[in-house]
Amino acid sequence: MxxxxxxxxxxxxxGFRCGIKNDAPKLDLALFxxxxxxxxxxxxxxxxxxxxxxxxxxxxxxxxxxRAVVINSGNSNxxxxxxxxxxxxxxxxxxxxxxxVSSEDVLVASTGVIGxxxxxxxxEAGIPAAAKEVAKSPESFLKAxxxxxxxxxxxxxxxxxxxxxxxxxxxxGACKGAAMIAPxxxxxxxxxxxxxxxxxxxxxxxxxxxxxxxxxxxxxDGHESTSDSVxxxxxxxxxxxxxxxxxxxxxQAALDEVAVKLAxxxxxxxxxxxxxxxxxxTGTRNRDEAFVIAKxxxxxxxxxxxxxxxxxxxxxxxxxxxYAGIPLLETDMTLVINGFLLYESGTPVAFDAAQxxxxxxxxxxxxxxxxxxxxSGKVRFWTCDLTKEYVELNADYTT
Amino acid sequence: MxxxxxxxxxxxxxGFRCGIKNDAPKLDLALFxxxxxxxxxxxxxxxxxxxxxxxxxxxxxxxxxxRAVVINSGNSNxxxxxxxxxxxxxxxxxxxxxxxVSSEDVLVASTGVIGxxxxxxxxEAGIPAAAKEVAKSPESFLKAxxxxxxxxxxxxxxxxxxxxxxxxxxxxGACKGAAMIAPxxxxxxxxxxxxxxxxxxxxxxxxxxxxxxxxxxxxxDGHESTSDSVxxxxxxxxxxxxxxxxxxxxxQAALDEVAVKLAxxxxxxxxxxxxxxxxxxTGTRNRDEAFVIAKxxxxxxxxxxxxxxxxxxxxxxxxxxxYAGIPLLETDMTLVINGFLLYESGTPVAFDAAQxxxxxxxxxxxxxxxxxxxxSGKVRFWTCDLTKEYVELNADYTT
Numbered sequence: 032m033x034x035x036x037x038x039x040x041x042x043x044x045x046g047f048r049c050g051i052k053n054d055a056p057k058l059d060l061a062l063f064x065x066x067x068x069x070x071x072x073x074x075x076x077x078x079x080x081x082x083x084x085x086x087x088x089x090x091x092x093x094x095x096x097x098r099a100v101v102i103n104s105g106n107s108n109x110x111x112x113x114x115x116x117x118x119x120x121x122x123x124x125x126x127x128x129x130x131x132v133s134s135e136d137v138l139v140a141s142t143g144v145i146g147x148x149x150x151x152x153x154x155e156a157g158i159p160a161a162a163k164e165v166a167k168s169p170e171s172f173l174k175a176x177x178x179x180x181x182x183x184x185x186x187x188x189x190x191x192x193x194x195x196x197x198x199x200x201x202x203x204g205a206c207k208g209a210a211m212i213a214p215x216x217x218x219x220x221x222x223x224x225x226x227x228x229x230x231x232x233x234x235x236x237x238x239x240x241x242x243x244x245x246x247x248x249x250x251x252d253g254h255e256s257t258s259d260s261v262x263x264x265x266x267x268x269x270x271x272x273x274x275x276x277x278x279x280x281x282x283q284a285a286l287d288e289v290a291v292k293l294a295x296x297x298x299x300x301x302x303x304x305x306x307x308x309x310x311x312x313t314g315t316r317n318r319d320e321a322f323v324i325a326k327x328x329x330x331x332x333x334x335x336x337x338x339x340x341x342x343x344x345x346x347x348x349x350x351x352x353x354y355a356g357i358p359l360l361e362t363d364m365t366l367v368i369n370g371f372l373l374y375e376s377g378t379p380v381a382f383d384a385a386q387x388x389x390x391x392x393x394x395x396x397x398x399x400x401x402x403x404x405x406x407s408g409k410v411r412f413w414t415c416d417l418t419k420e421y422v423e424l425n426a427d428y429t430t
Numbered sequence: 431m432x433x434x435x436x437x438x439x440x441x442x443x444x445g446f447r448c449g450i451k452n453d454a455p456k457l458d459l460a461l462f463x464x465x466x467x468x469x470x471x472x473x474x475x476x477x478x479x480x481x482x483x484x485x486x487x488x489x490x491x492x493x494x495x496x497r498a499v500v501i502n503s504g505n506s507n508x509x510x511x512x513x514x515x516x517x518x519x520x521x522x523x524x525x526x527x528x529x530x531v532s533s534e535d536v537l538v539a540s541t542g543v544i545g546x547x548x549x550x551x552x553x554e555a556g557i558p559a560a561a562k563e564v565a566k567s568p569e570s571f572l573k574a575x576x577x578x579x580x581x582x583x584x585x586x587x588x589x590x591x592x593x594x595x596x597x598x599x600x601x602x603g604a605c606k607g608a609a610m611i612a613p614x615x616x617x618x619x620x621x622x623x624x625x626x627x628x629x630x631x632x633x634x635x636x637x638x639x640x641x642x643x644x645x646x647x648x649x650x651d652g653h654e655s656t657s658d659s660v661x662x663x664x665x666x667x668x669x670x671x672x673x674x675x676x677x678x679x680x681x682q683a684a685l686d687e688v689a690v691k692l693a694x695x696x697x698x699x700x701x702x703x704x705x706x707x708x709x710x711x712t713g714t715r716n717r718d719e720a721f722v723i724a725k726x727x728x729x730x731x732x733x734x735x736x737x738x739x740x741x742x743x744x745x746x747x748x749x750x751x752x753y754a755g756i757p758l759l760e761t762d763m764t765l766v767i768n769g770f771l772l773y774e775s776g777t778p779v780a781f782d783a784a785q786x787x788x789x790x791x792x793x794x795x796x797x798x799x800x801x802x803x804x805x806s807g808k809v810r811f812w813t814c815d816l817t818k819e820y821v822e823l824n825a826d827y828t829t
Binding site for chain 2: 421
């Protein structure tokens with residue numbers, strides 16, 4: 032499925048093994064390079080403890096002249112102080128030199144262990160070597176996606192096309208997900224490229240819009256990473272400019288499609304998870320209230336273990352809504368799981384527990400619909416179950 | 431240790447099996463009765479989805495004429511609508527009739543499965559039968575504590591004495607903890623009795639003070655129960671009145687001692703836990719900021735699994751502080767685990783990982799000290815690790 036994800040026009044990529052990861056011959060360096068200057072925007076972790084690459088890239092965005100992104104896996108360069116900042120800037124300079132641009136026009140991201148300094152000698156050699164391998168092929172894109180992975184079990188790529196000014200433009204992205212090789216942190220990194228032409232403002236606005244309903248609507252374990260970064264690069268190589276309201280709407284929809292595909296892939300590949308959970312909270316006063324309720328449910332270990340055990344334990348779901356901090360009454364809530372009505376306007380509904388449990392056991396995808404009576408606010412949120420494998424992956428390791 | 435916890439003067443208790451629990455011959459009904467009218471106060475769950483007994487007891491408190499508390503385990507009478515409220519009130523009437531008081535002077539609490547109606551026929555027979563068994567002995571107190579248990583592995587009792595107006599007064603309490611028999615909710619219930627004489631205001635104020643630094647500073651899994659209730663009854667049977675500032679201070683300290691002992695017993699008995707974690711956050715601008723940071727750390731599944739795995743993964747701890755929502759810089763933080771300095775003023779400290787890991791493996795009690803540089807705010811917070819056993823207990827069950 033992912034083997035043939037094409038790049039937008041004017042972008043080339045590489046996935047390279049430079050030797051940051053000690054274990055196995057794994058790719059650990061990804062390059063994303065544009066032939067032309069790009070408008071670029073980013074959305075980053077709001078964690079006040081954030082990686083050096085987050086600080087460096089955030090300072091450089093948005094901008095109108097971005098040319099490349101360099102990403103390493105195996106070391107997040109987080110909690111590494113001044114030396115970490117110097118190393119992150121050096122990574123961008125190494126790539127800038129190879130492609131003949133200002134280092135300010137190169138962005139950087141890192142994922143992996145926290146609190147260790149980057150092995151710069153490896154990157155000093157690796158980045159120039161990787162730069163020689165960049166190519167415009169789907170194969171190079173796949174390798175770049177693989178080089179971002181930590182314990183992700185599959186590479187995550189997505190692409191969409193849309194007609195703008197009579198021309199077909201393309202949006203393609205790659206991300207890595209919530210997988211930790213202990214003692215690493217879950218870290219989500221994503222690069223999205225397009226050959227459409229966008230203003231800097233539009234790049235930032237449309238990326239924020241897309242992220243709000245995709246990457247900001249997923250939770251594996253509620254622990255916000257130090258390194259989360261989503262970057263959008265638009266190089267205009269298609270010759271089509273996204274300017275009119277109509278074109279912006281069409282582009283936004285295509286960007287949303289790519290972002291949702293990549294974000295939900297992270298949940299599909301969530302550490303130790305047996306179930307992919309789509310949570311629809313509707314009927315709230317506004318979208319924010321739906322979001323807060325959804326996140327409270329998604330982050331409850333009791334809800335997550337119930338899903339793991341195929342237990343239609345609706346009390347855990349409505350009680351997690353109850354402590355979300357949003358004003359509500361029990362009688363305002365109706366709950367449907369996998370199409371089975373379990374709780375209606377505050378009253379338990381008689382249901383066949385064995386049948387609902389079977390549905391939860393037999394389907395990897397679980398749909399939870401919580402309907403309120405307050406208004407037309409709603410959100411779609413994705414999460415996963417909490418399993419013994421998750422605990423194993425994150426506990427059975429010693430630094 | 432707990433077998434000989436004495437009751438304060440003028441209180442009698444009973445633990446009885448009336449048959450709410452289907453499994454095994456377990457006690458499931460606890461009575462706490464005072465010979466004299468008590469000033470009484472309560473602190474309850476803030477979950478908007480709360481049990482019927484919470485609504486009934488909360489409405490009756492604080493008051494100056496309370497006489498008894500009736501508690502059942504095996505069914506939380508939560509999410510049961512109007513019928514649940516009627517049943518909870520009926521439980522108080524049944525006990526009131528036996529002891530010859532107004533039913534308004536009886537409080538009620540329930541713990542167990544959510545969303546099922548109470549088996550009232552069992553309680554109609556059980557409460558009068560149990561009322562005939564109340565006694566002033568430590569044995570009856572132990573049985574009352576046992577009758578509150580769900581999957582708690584040990585009964586939780588505590589007592590303290592303090593001199594007030596030259597007389598020794600006693601404070602004794604029993605609680606049950608964060609143990610779930612699937613599909614039950616973790617539910618914390620606590621009754622504290624004293625033979626001191628207190629005003630209604632003082633009863634409420636001092637209970638709130640104690641709860642803030644004990645029951646409100648523990649977290650097993652961050653899922654706030656529908657049924658949490660802590661009740662303090664003061665019957666004045668000692669003849670000593672807690673009125674002067676000095677006496678209030680002495681009483682508060684003794685009440686704190688009882689509350690902290692009971693609250694930490696809940697963590698000692700937390701479901702599936704291997705480690706008891708004491709988290710000291712100090713040097714914040716105020717107590718609230720310390721609390722928010724501590725809770726963010728305590729509720730992170732990544733922190734909890736690291737402790738389970740004896741992994742000195744300090745990055746998970748400081749990053750959980752980073753997303754707590756309190757303004758801070760990495761350089762403001764210093765972290766010490768079990769006496770080992772791991773992170774100092776934003777810089778990783780070289781340490782012997784094997785030695786720290788051994789300390790985590792060999793000690794059931796883990797101490798985490800996070801020191802900030804903002805002021806003199808601080809909090810002590812207790813939590814536990816997240817283990818495969820926790821997931822098993824809460825997942826490997828089907829309703």
